[in-house]
Amino acid sequence: MAYMAKNINRLLICTTLSMALLTSCDKKSGDGRNSLTDGNRLITLTVDESYWVSITPPSFTDIADTAALKWESASPDIVSIDSLSTIVSFERKPDAALGVDPIKWDTIGITVTTSAKITAKREGETTVSVSHSTDKWEGKNWIINVRPGSSGGLTEDDGVVLNGVTWATRNVNTPGFFVANPEDYGFYYQWNSHTGWSVTSAKNGWDESWNGDDTISWIKINDPCPKGWRIPTYQELDTLAKIDSRWETRKNTVDNREVNVSGRVFEDGSNTLFLPAAGYLSREGTYYEDHLGGFYWGGEVYSDGVTYRYPYCFSFGSSEMKVGDNFHFVGFSCRCVKE
16 A cells, blocks of 8 residues: 655645645735725625634724724624724834823834624625724725525535445535535534634634644544534545546536536446535645645544554545545545445
């Protein structure tokens, strides 16, 4: 059995799709927050998902009175707003001992960031706005679209049988739910973690040093698959990789617009299974490889019996497929099999 070369000084990607895939993982991720100029941005959430939005007003004096800030939701029954925070940062700190009042101090080098936590409550679309009650600067809006379904997905799936294994026809969305459509990407999970992240959501709780709780299998309590389903074993991934497949591009609707979704179609007689090339989240939570590659977790770890213990995963591109292994801390898609 052949395994990938092990080099713990770089991210081990489950396939040899491209060198860019290997080297891109040093980039730093954003924190999911928006500057003042990013107003009117469309943000898609699922029920119970939260997202932080932030702004940096034009000047410190315009926002010195934080009580004058006003965050509002046009439809409080669709999204709620809480966990407001205002952070003031200085390139150099004013010296109070010299009698310098920070509010009146030279404002060059002072940055104020105000943030709000938006939580989706039910399906629908609304706007969230922030403004300064003294009209010192123009307010900004964010358009929030909340996907249908409990927690944005389904708990049931008919499944499809390939070489004796029943595979779910959809990726995992939030824990315990499938996405609505086979072409939907769903959420990304670190190995043996019950916490999922979307591409757009802030990576609150993301752990760059996550080691999977140092276990040799994805434990049941952490399995994000809906009831009656589980993360596949190495053998099940290996069996899938040997089934006839082809690269295919399909149409899907995301945020009320039509998009192309690439992936692989696996065929066993008249039964077919589509896995979207949903990309992955790097160690820092940065998103990579949209439309170019799919990366899916297995439920066990490979070990050399001495020092090397990393979880199995299945990856593919337009011309290659591979069952390999990877670091626990990257975020991959999950596709379940029937228990």
